[in-house]
Amino acid sequence: MDRIDVKMLGLLQQDARMTISELSKQLTLSRPSVTERLHRLQEKGIIEGFTAVVSPAAVGRSILLMIQISDLKVSAGEWEKMIALEQDVIECHRVTGEIGYIIKAAVDGMEGLRQLVDRLMVYSYVNTSVVLTSPVQRRHVLPVDVED
Known part of the structure; x- marks a missing residue:
């Protein structure tokens, strides 16, 4: 993992519904590059899933x-x-x-x-x-x- 991956993890933990386009803007990377990194983080088990946070x-x-x-x-x-x-x-x-x-x-x-x-x-x-x-x-x- 590099600093871009870490920044992506931070952004997604703030808002898991962030689109690839928005991630691309925030990370100053192309959408295909962001998509590739996202898939890699999922394949490695670093990102386990995406979920909604519900108030009990x-x-x-x-x-x-x-x-x-x-x-x-x-x-x-x-x-x-x-x-x-x-x-x-x-x-x-x-x-x-x-x-x-x-x-x-x-x-x-x-x-x-x-x-x-x-x-x-x-x-x-x-x-x-x-x-x-x-x-x-x-x-x-x-x-x-x-x-x-």
Whole structure:
């Protein structure tokens, strides 16, 4: 990757709907060159996909949670199959340390929180934290080392 690729990644993370023409203008490259670079970044798995960012609160999920899971009562495989089906879960990460998993979830009010905790307690010890604010959200991810 070179500096142009890095700039392209930054632009696309700001607005994934940016057209090839607009990218071409921003990068001062021809449209075919931009298209080629974009395809290369996708083929290498650097760009995994393009998506819309949806506000959980705007779609009725007013409470954002971080949940720590420990002391599984089932195998990790069984847990991961179950959690993949849990619609309130936005992200789930297996981690090192005293806890086994960290979950980001969004629920509709306190009743939704209670129901999610009840469903998870069957499988593990559950420690929930309600998100009050998020001073850093969806930070752009750019490479550490860049070629000139």
